[in-house]
Amino acid sequence: MFSFFERLTQAFPEQKSELAPKTLVAFCRHYSKGMLHVLLAVSALSAIIAILEVSLFGFMGQLVDWFSTRDPNTFLDEEKSSLLFMGLLVLIILPALIILESLLTHQSILGNYPMRIRWLAHKYLLKQSLSFYQDEFAGRVATKVMQTALAVRETVTKVLNLFVYVSVYFTSVVVLVFSTDWQLALPLVIWLILYCIILYIMLPKLKKVSQKQADARSIMTGRIVDSYTNIMTVKLFSHHQREEEYAKEAMDGFLQTVYPQMRLVTVLQALIWGINSLLVFCISALAIYLWINGRVSPGDIAIAVSLSLRLNGMSQWIMWEVSSLFENIGTVQDGIDTLAVPASIVDAKEAKTLVVRGGEIEFSKVNFAYTAKNNRNIEVFKDLNITIKKGEKVGLVGRSGAGKSTLVNLLLRFYDIQSGSISVDKQALSEVSQESLRANISMVTQDTSLMHRSVRDNIMYGRTDATEEDMINAAKQAEAHDFIQNLSDAKGRTAYDAHVGERGVKLSGGQRQRIAIARVMLKDAPILILDEATSALDSEVESAIQQGLGQIMQDKTVLAIAHRLSTIAQMDRLLVLDEGKIVETGSHQELLNLNGIYAKLWAHQTGGFIGLD
Template sequence: MFRFFENLVNPYPTQADGTPPRGLFAFILHFSRPVLPLLLLMSLLTALVSAAEVLFFHYMGELVDWLTQAERAGFLDAYGWRLAGMAALVVIGLPLLTLLQALVTHQSIFGNYPMIGRWLAHRHMLRQSLAFYQDEFAGRVSQKVMQTALAIRETVMKLMDLMVYVIVYFAGALLLMGQAEPWLMLPLVVWFLGYLAIMWVFVPRLRAVSMAQADARARMTGRIVDSYSNIQTIKLFADTQREQAYARDAMETFMVTVHRQMRLATLLTVSLTLLNSLLLAAIAAMAIGAWYLQAVSLGVIAVAIALVMRIRFMSNWILWEVAGLFENIGTVQDGINTIAREPAVKDRPDAVELAVPRGEIRFEALRFGYARPDGQGQRVFDGLDLTIAPGERVGLIGRSGAGKSTLANLLLRFYDLEGGRILIDDQDIAGVTQESLRRHIGMVTQDTSLLHRSVRDNIRYGSPEASEAAIFEAVRRAHADTFIADLVDSRGRRGLDAHVGERGVKLSGGQRQRIAIARVLLKNAPILVLDEATSALDSEVEAAIQEQLYALMAGKTVIAIAHRLSTIAMLDRLVVIDAGRIVESGRHDELLARGGLYAALWRRQSGGFLGLDTRVADAQPALDA
């Protein structure tokens, strides 16, 4: 039974990807469509349960009148069937309705609903551009995804529950009291107006403080996660006091919102208690007065007092539910600002799969600059042209900030161009899908971060269908077999099954680099980008891996970036970039003979190690790779 209701909703819907709308109602509906029919069924069942409870109060009033008026001897003969009906409603009908309502609410909706939100939001976050994550805390983004999904569920379910309970109970109370004595309706109407006034005063204030609290909570979490993610740096600089102060500043900001919320809560509780007490006193006084004048029966008094007591307790619940509703709405609206952003880099509607039969790359009249918060752009390229022939191995050299890594990022389409185009085998990469583009490019970066998964999963990331034999071969060729066999994690998993920690923190830089190289060896893409691929390796391991990288380069189009020129000197062509322009291009010996920037850098590097005369090099501008 439980499993049937649990399987009524698929928590991982396959609806088409798309940016969630920014409007509050449309945003909530975007994540609610898969459970919308069940939400309506839940409301219907809640209304039936509420109506049954109101009917029970009506029966209790009638029972008091029967007991007052009837003789004991003939009581069962006169009212037996009515009592049986009341018993059937209380013992059978109400529990069955409650069971069905609970199964729909708890089994079908409660767990699946927020998971739908997390799943769809996470899918959208994975499509966000690289620049998005450069501007956001990972902890802040993840908390927004988790908080917003829960807040959507709470917002919708609270709203539907409140509408049902307010309509059924309040309307039922008015109906029952109005039938007995119309004057008994007056205190309820006055109470309802006072109740609306309290909500009008307090709820907007609670909503505002809740939005501020959600943002403060996300900022606090982001700072804490940032500290944990960079714990090695914190310990290296022995500055835990500064980190404590950094986190405490966010915590104090959060506590300001907590205190504001609790002050409102105290005032709200006192105001509501006073209003409910006045309602109870007014109804009791009017009911007793009406009984004294023989206008109503004892049953009516019993029903009136019971209903008022029920409304009194429910009003407290309802008001806090309304406050919670607006608190959740504040969390949803805060989440919209993060989740409902359009990705900066998107596939065109008519994007096609990239095909790479040859591997020619052409950069034509590139214009690109990084946007800054002040609206000013930082120009990197302004008309750069570069053609790389199929199978050609090209090394990029230049100062830091010259644009080498930016060129690689543009080839991978982590950013969109302002002008010009990039072609792979005559296909503009702006017109192909990003996934197909990146499937055809293998890249090893200087700052290698691994997923907090097993070594095998990290290596197989380059080729999910790869066999064990292919994984072992990639490990061997990357010279990672020398340490993988000795790896053991905290749960006793060994070798390829050992987990590497967040971003690969359990491994040294050289070990992470070798796993990254094994991953790209396994991927075996036709285009290879090496951005300081061997920078974290010692000379002996680097020399061994260079042989494998040269073998891997065979038949591939290669772009290599390196500080140590000896690692790329044997490539087919070297391109020197300075201030976003190509200032030199040619083979190693040709550039040395030309005596330009490349020759100056080569002499400086080799002079530092070989004792050569560096006076010529010192006369040239210093270069970083």
């Protein structure tokens, strides 16, 4: 039975992840697709249950009147059908409806709904542009995904369930009391008006504070996660105190949003208690007055007083639920600022799959500039022209800031150029899908980052359909197999099953680099980019790996960046980049003969030190 209701909604839909709308209602509706049928069913059940619960108070009033007017000897014969119906309502109908509502709520909604939102948001964020993650804490983004998913669920369910239940319940109460005596209904109507006025004034203030609080919470979490992620740096520089202060500043910022929230809640609770006490007093006093004057029966008094006491307790619950609703709305609004950000790099509508036949790369009249936060453009390339023939091995040389990494980022389409074109085998990057482009490029970076997974998972990331033998051969080529055999983790996993820690912190820089190289060797893409690929290795291991890289570079187009010029001196051609322009090109010997920038860099390094490059 439980499984049936759990399958009514899907936690992991196959639908395409899309940009969510920016407005609150549209955002919630976007993430509620596939859930509305269950949400509306629960809302309808809530309305029916509210009417039936109020009818029980009417039945109680009837019982009081019956007890005071009917003969006990003939009572059962006279009211047999009414008593039987009420018995069925209390014992079967109402419990069945409540159980059905509970099954739909707990099995179909509470688990699957937020997980569905997390899944769709995560799918979208994985396709976000690289620049998006460069401007955000990873922990902050993750926190917003978690927070927003729960907040959307609570917002939608409270609006559709709570508001329907409460509005139907209150309406039924007023109708029931009005049917006994219109004067008894007056205090209820006045109380309801005052209650709505209080909520109308106070709740928007709570929403505003809650939105600030959600942002402060994500900042606080982001700072704490940032400290843990970079714990090695914290310890190396003995900055525990500084990190404590950094986190404390964010915690205090969060706390400063909690204080005004709690003040508002205290004022709200005091006001609600005030009008509740007034309601109970007025209803009781009016009921006694009307009874003395023979206007109402004891049953009418029982209905009115019991309902006022019920509303007294219920209004407290509604207050907390509605204040929670506005807190969740604030959280959703804060989440929209992250989850509804359009990707800066998107595929063309009719994007084709890149087909690499030889791997020729061409930059034609490329103009590119970064946009700084003050909206000032920082020009990097102007009318840049580069052609790398298929199968050619090209080294890229230049001082820091010359544009080497930017050139690679443009080739990988992490950024879009302002004008000109970049193509692979005459296929413009702007016209092919990003996935197919990057699937055909392997890259080893200087700052190697590994997943907090097993060594096997990290290497197989290069090609998930590779065999165990393929993986081990790649590890051997990268001179990684031997040290992997000696790895173990805290859970007793060893060798290729051992986990490497977040970003590979359990391994040395050289070990991480060798696993990264094994991953690239396994991927075996037709275009290879080496960005300081062997910088973290000692000379002996570097020499061994160079042989493996030499094998893998065969029949591939290679673009290599290195500060240690000896590692790229054997390339077919070297390009010297300076201030966004190719200022020298040729073989190692030809560039030495030019006696230009390359020759000076070479002289510095072979002279026993590395120059400022």
